[in-house]
Amino acid sequence: MYILVLFLPLLSAIISGLFGRKIGTKGAGVLTSSCLVLSAFVSCCIFYETVLNSSAVYVKLWRWFDSELFTAYIGLQFDSLTAIMLIVVTSVSALVHIYSTGYMSGDPHIPRFMSYLSLFTFLMIVLVTSENYVQLFIGWEGVGLCSYLLINFWLTRIKANKAAMKAMLINRLGDIGLILAMIKILAEFGALDFSSIYSVMSLNEWGDVYSNSVGVNKDSLTVICLLLFLGAVGKSAQLGLHTWLPDAMEGPTPVSALIHAATMVTAGVFLIIRSGPLFEGSPLALTVVTILGALTAFFAATTGVVQNDLKKVIAYSTCSQLGYMVMVCGLSNYSTSLFHLMNHAFFKALLFLSAGSVIHAVSDEQDMRKMGGLLKSIPFTYTMILIGSLSLMGFPYLTGFYSKDLILELTYDKYYVAFAYWLGSFSALLTAFYSMRLIYLTFITDTNLKKEVSTKAEESTWNITLPLLLLAFGSIFVGYLGKEVVISNVIPPMISNTVKVVPLVLSLLGALLAFVIYDSVVCSSSDEDKIEEKTPLSQFGLKLFYVVYTFFNSAWQFNYVINHFIVKNVWKFGHLVTYRVIDRGILEIIGPKGIAKILISLTQTISNYQSGMVFNYALIMIIFTTFFISGASVL
Amino acid sequence: MYYEYLTVGVILFIFGVLGIVLNRSNLIIMLMSIELMLLAIAFLFLINSIVIDNLIGEILVLMVLTVAAAESAIGLAILVAYYRVRGTIAVKSLNLLRG
Numbered sequence: 001m002y003i004l005v006l007f008l009p010l011l012s013a014i015i016s017g018l019f020g021r022k023i024g025t026k027g028a029g030v031l032t033s034s035c036l037v038l039s040a041f042v043s044c045c046i047f048y049e050t051v052l053n054s055s056a057v058y059v060k061l062w063r064w065f066d067s068e069l070f071t072a073y074i075g076l077q078f079d080s081l082t083a084i085m086l087i088v089v090t091s092v093s094a095l096v097h098i099y100s101t102g103y104m105s106g107d108p109h110i111p112r113f114m115s116y117l118s119l120f121t122f123l124m125i126v127l128v129t130s131e132n133y134v135q136l137f138i139g140w141e142g143v144g145l146c147s148y149l150l151i152n153f154w155l156t157r158i159k160a161n162k163a164a165m166k167a168m169l170i171n172r173l174g175d176i177g178l179i180l181a182m183i184k185i186l187a188e189f190g191a192l193d194f195s196s197i198y199s200v201m202s203l204n205e206w207g208d209v210y211s212n213s214v215g216v217n218k219d220s221l222t223v224i225c226l227l228l229f230l231g232a233v234g235k236s237a238q239l240g241l242h243t244w245l246p247d248a249m250e251g252p253t254p255v256s257a258l259i260h261a262a263t264m265v266t267a268g269v270f271l272i273i274r275s276g277p278l279f280e281g282s283p284l285a286l287t288v289v290t291i292l293g294a295l296t297a298f299f300a301a302t303t304g305v306v307q308n309d310l311k312k313v314i315a316y317s318t319c320s321q322l323g324y325m326v327m328v329c330g331l332s333n334y335s336t337s338l339f340h341l342m343n344h345a346f347f348k349a350l351l352f353l354s355a356g357s358v359i360h361a362v363s364d365e366q367d368m369r370k371m372g373g374l375l376k377s378i379p380f381t382y383t384m385i386l387i388g389s390l391s392l393m394g395f396p397y398l399t400g401f402y403s404k405d406l407i408l409e410l411t412y413d414k415y416y417v418a419f420a421y422w423l424g425s426f427s428a429l430l431t432a433f434y435s436m437r438l439i440y441l442t443f444i445t446d447t448n449l450k451k452e453v454s455t456k457a458e459e460s461t462w463n464i465t466l467p468l469l470l471l472a473f474g475s476i477f478v479g480y481l482g483k484e485v486v487i488s489n490v491i492p493p494m495i496s497n498t499v500k501v502v503p504l505v506l507s508l509l510g511a512l513l514a515f516v517i518y519d520s521v522v523c524s525s526s527d528e529d530k531i532e533e534k535t536p537l538s539q540f541g542l543k544l545f546y547v548v549y550t551f552f553n554s555a556w557q558f559n560y561v562i563n564h565f566i567v568k569n570v571w572k573f574g575h576l577v578t579y580r581v582i583d584r585g586i587l588e589i590i591g592p593k594g595i596a597k598i599l600i601s602l603t604q605t606i607s608n609y610q611s612g613m614v615f616n617y618a619l620i621m622i623i624f625t626t627f628f629i630s631g632a633s634v635l
Numbered sequence: 636m637y638y639e640y641l642t643v644g645v646i647l648f649i650f651g652v653l654g655i656v657l658n659r660s661n662l663i664i665m666l667m668s669i670e671l672m673l674l675a676i677a678f679l680f681l682i683n684s685i686v687i688d689n690l691i692g693e694i695l696v697l698m699v700l701t702v703a704a705a706e707s708a709i710g711l712a713i714l715v716a717y718y719r720v721r722g723t724i725a726v727k728s729l730n731l732l733r734g
Contacts, residue, residue, distance in 0.1 A: 612730030614665070618655045 001042055002059055002078060005086060006125050008039040009093075013118035020111025028111035029101035032118045036094035039121075043086035050083040051485060058131065058195075069190055077131035077194065084338060084486060085128040085270060088345040091474075092262035093121040095467035099353050100254040102463035103360060113153055117258060120146035124263045128270060132193035133182050136274070140178060140235070143264045144171040150259060151251040163250040170244040174234015178271070181227035185278075188220050194274065201277040221278065225285030228275050229292075236268025236322045239296040243559055245319055249311040253356030256311060260318055261348035266341050269325045273334045280332060287417070290330030294411075294420035297323030299556060301430035305437065306553045310355050310366050313438050316555075317392065318348055320427055327424060328407045331414050339479075339486040340403035346474035347391040347399055353468055354385040358442060360464070361457040362449060368438065373447030377457040382443050384468045389435035391475040393507045394428065399479030401504075404428065406487065408503045413493030428503045432510030440518045640682045647675035662717075662724040666710050673703040 012035035016028040023031060050056055056079040064072040078086075097117055104110055123146060127139025145168075152164035186192055189200050200216065232238070237245035245265065249256055259265070272279065272289065279286055297320045304316030321344045325337045359366055361378050375382050387398070394404040408428065411421040447454055459465060551557065588594065609620065654668030677696045684692025718724050 610733060612733040613659075614726055614729050615656050615659060618652075622652055622656070 002046060002057055002076060003061075005039050005042045005046060005090065006076070006122065006129065008035045008042070009090075009118045009122035009125060011035060013115050013122055016111050016118060017115030020115065023111070025105075025110045028114045029097075032114040033094065033097040033101060036090065036097045036118065036121060039125075040087075040090040040094040043083070043090040046078055047083040047087050050078045051080045054080075056080070060131075064134070070186065070192070072132060072134045072192065074135060075131040075193075076129045078129065081270075081273060081338060082128050084342055085266075086125065088266070088342050089121060089124050089128065089263050092345050092349045092471075093117070093124075093258060095349065095470055096254045096258040096262075096353070098463050099257070099356070099467040100252075102461050103254055103356055104252065109153070113150075113252070116146055116149050116153065117254070120150065120258065120263070124267070127267055131195070132191075133178075133185065134192050136271075137178060137182065140231075140267060140271075141175065143259075143267060144168060144175065144235075147171070147248065147259050147264055150255040151248050153252055153255065157250065160250040163244075163247040167244040167248045170241050171234050174231045174241060174268070177227045177230025177234065181224050181231065184220060184224045184227060188216050188224065198277050201281060216281070218281070222282040222284050225275070225279050225282045226288065228271060228278065229285060229289055232268035232271050232326065233292065234268070235271070236265050236326060237296075237319050238268070238292050238323065238326055239299055240292075242296065242300070242319055243555075243562060246307075246312050246315045246555065249309070249315050253311065253352060253359060256315070257349045257352035257356065260315060261352050262345035265318060265322055266325075266345065269322065269329065269337060269341055272326065272329045273338055276329075276332075276334045279329070286330045286332065288330070290327050290411075290414075290417050290420050293323045293325070293327030293330055294417070294423040295323070296320070297327060297427040298423040299323075301427035301434070302552050303555045304434045305430050306549055307434075308367055308369050308553075310358065310368050310371070310438065310442065311352070313368070313434055314348070314351050314355055317351075317431065317434065318344075320431060321348065321392075323427070324404065324407050324424065327420055328410055331410055331417070333407075333410050333490060335487050336403065336406055336410060336490055339482060340407060342482060342486065343391075343399040343403045343475075343479050346471055346478050347388045350384060350388040350468065350471035350475050351392065353464075353471065354381050354388060357381045357460055357464055357468065358385070360460055363453050363456070365449070365453070368441040370448050371442045372445040372449065373443070373454065374449075374457060375443040377454065378459055380459050380465060381468070382439075384472050385442075386439060387472045387475050389439055391479075393432035393435050393511060394503065395507070396504065397480070399475050399477070402479035402483045403487075405500075405503050406490070406492065409493050409495060409500060410490075412495055412499055425503050425506055429506040429510035429513075432507040433514045436511040436514035437518060440514060445518065637682055637686050641679065644675050644679040644682060647678065648672055651675060659727050660725055662714055662726055662729075665726060666707060666714065669710070670703060670707055673699060673706075677703075 012032040015023065016032050020028050046057075056077070058078070059076040061074045061076065064074050066072075097114065100113065100117060101110075104113055107113065120143060123139045123142030125139075127136055127143060130136040130139060148164045148168040151167055152160040154160050182192060185197065189197050191197060191200075234241045245260060248260055251259070279289070300316045300319035300323060304313050304320060307313045307316060321340070325340050325344070328340065329337045358371070358374065358378065358381055361374065361381065362371060365371065391398040391400040394400040408421065408424050411417060411424055414420075449457070554560065609616070648671075651668045651670075651672030654671065655665055658664045658668065677699045680692040680696045680699070684690065684696075714724060721728065
């Protein structure tokens with residue numbers, strides 16, 4: 001049964017990928033969906049056994065390779081972390097599969113799409129169930145590959161191709177960090193399986209107290225943690241390597257829901273949680289993790305506020321929530337991070353899939369400014385997106401509330417990262433703001449749709465609405481049900497009630513602000529004559545507003561800065577130095593071209609001595625005869 | 636006491652060499668220079684045979700004289716044949732073959 005959870009998605013991927021032509025569009029949809037649903041049931045059973053009955057399971061499958069003292073096994077490890085991740089991955093993936101059969105209907109390549117989705121799920125399961133870093137790396141690279149395949153699923157679109165390449169390359173930057181960390185771990189610990197590393201790390205504490213005989217070097221531990229964190233930064237789209245995530249919205253919406261809400265981006269956080277014992281040994285790395293996480297949360301929230309693309313708002317919100325998870329990992333509260341990961345998967349998948357439903361209803365329009373007034377035509381989707389948004393902004397008694405507020409409280413408890421708390425709280429305000437803005441612009445405000453689109457806007461078929469409904473239940477109840485299981489070992493910090501209530505107040509304030517501002521903006525923009533008669537001061541204010549708006553709308557100009565100061569220079573370096581100077585220059589001169597040139601000119605010079613003049617021949621002959629004779633006499 | 640004769644022989648040989656190297660106009664001068672070189676060598680052989688009191692040198696001189704006579708005969712024959720073909724015997728014009 002434990003292998004079945006891995007095997008079913010693989011089976012459905014293979015059948016739907018290789019025999020998609022035989023089983024047809026409908027067959028592929030039914031097969032992959034049912035396989036994934038079964039897999040989700042199996043993972044529920046695994047959850048029951050490993051978490052509720054608290055009996056972790058280790059399955060050693062076969063020996064992969066040996067080299068001197070190091071042996072890598074293909075093995076599975078089912079502990080509570082894996083079980084919770086499995087629940088998240090398989091359930092969201094099963095719902096996305098069902099959703100895709102409805103959303104992608106009419107697309108000519110559904111078997112391929114389903115195959116990619118299943119393969120992605122399989123590799124994600126490999127990632128979370130592996131018992132060593134090498135096998136984890138298979139899943140790690142595999143989900144990167146599948147994200148590439150899925151993002152440019154519509155491979156005729158140039159933007160999708162570019163986005164997929166960007167995702168792959170930026171992820172690869174993080175992968176280098178993971179590989180280097182693995183090498184360093186192997187050098188320090190001599191093993192790559194988690195159980196050995198954990199036991200060595202537990203020895204390490206003893207080593208610190210009594211003697212340094214068995215301790216692992218602190219500095220190299222910091223290096224390992226920072227490299228691991230680099231991997232997590234790439235995969236989980238933290239500040240600096242986040243630029244691929246918003247671009248990855250070029251893929252179909254179910255892909256965004258699967259990859260960029262529930263599974264792939266959580267792999268980075270999963271890596272940090274898995275390597276928790278390592279991170280515990282390095283306070284410096286933990287501080288870096290917290291700071292970068294808080295900055296990501298803040299950055300993505302500010303950017304999300306001014307995005308106009310429906311999916312990009314949600315993408316930046318994902319980025320922001322990942323920032324929260326990483327931030328709380330840095331405070332050593334890994335279970336809280338995992339809890340938020342789980343909750344986030346449900347409400348973010350709900351948001352993405354609802355957004356897909358909206359996009360489906362308005363005939364593939366993604367710009368929020370061109371929507372509006374959909375409340376009457378698609379009330380079900382509105383309800384779903386409202387549940388998702390309320391859960392996202394941590395409304396009391398919804399899923400987000402249980403993890404998000406706890407994260408902020410835990411951050412407040414650690415006085416030395418006070419700024420992380422304030423960044424996080426402000427992000428909570430902004431999160432509420434952009435969630436409400438999304439709902440307001442899409443559903444409530446006056447419609448900006450074309451008439452033929454808005455009259456045709458209606459709810460989708462059952463296989464789109466059913467996953468939404470199930471995810472909505474998840475978004476409401478998972479937090480409450482899961483909090484005893486996942487964060488039972490977290491001690492809520494002792495802080496005053498006023499502080500406890502601050503994030504909630506900020507969230508409500510943000511939501512209210514969104515309503516007020518967009519109401520007034522809509523009102524003021526209706527009478528445009530007033531814009532002409534502005535005072536210089538307000539004109540300056542308007543200009544400042546535009547500057548700030550552009551800055552945030554272009555995501556703090558990260559793309560611009562990276563392209564102009566890194567990518568462009570690397571390209572230039574590649575062309576000028578490595579290609580023109582080294583490859584076509586130095587290497588060719590000391591290589592084939594230069595040697596040939598020298599040989600040719602040398603032989604020409606030598607053959608010029610044979611001028612055809614007899615007296616020259618005589619002279620040369622005599623000179624060399626003289627040399628010969630004198631040389632002979634010397635000898 | 637024979638050093639003067641030796642010097643004369645060497646100088647004669649060098650004159651012969653210079654005659655070949657510096658001469659650019661006439662092929663006959665070149666032949667004559669070769670004769671001069673051979674004569675100088677014969678002269679040196681003779682002197683040396685006297686100095687070391689050995690008869691082989693003189694025998695060699697006789698052979699050299701024979702060879703020189705044959706060589707100049709063949710050389711003149713080639714020269715005549717060449718003149719018939721080209722109509723000139725200038726050394727400068729002997730440059731049809733180059734590297």
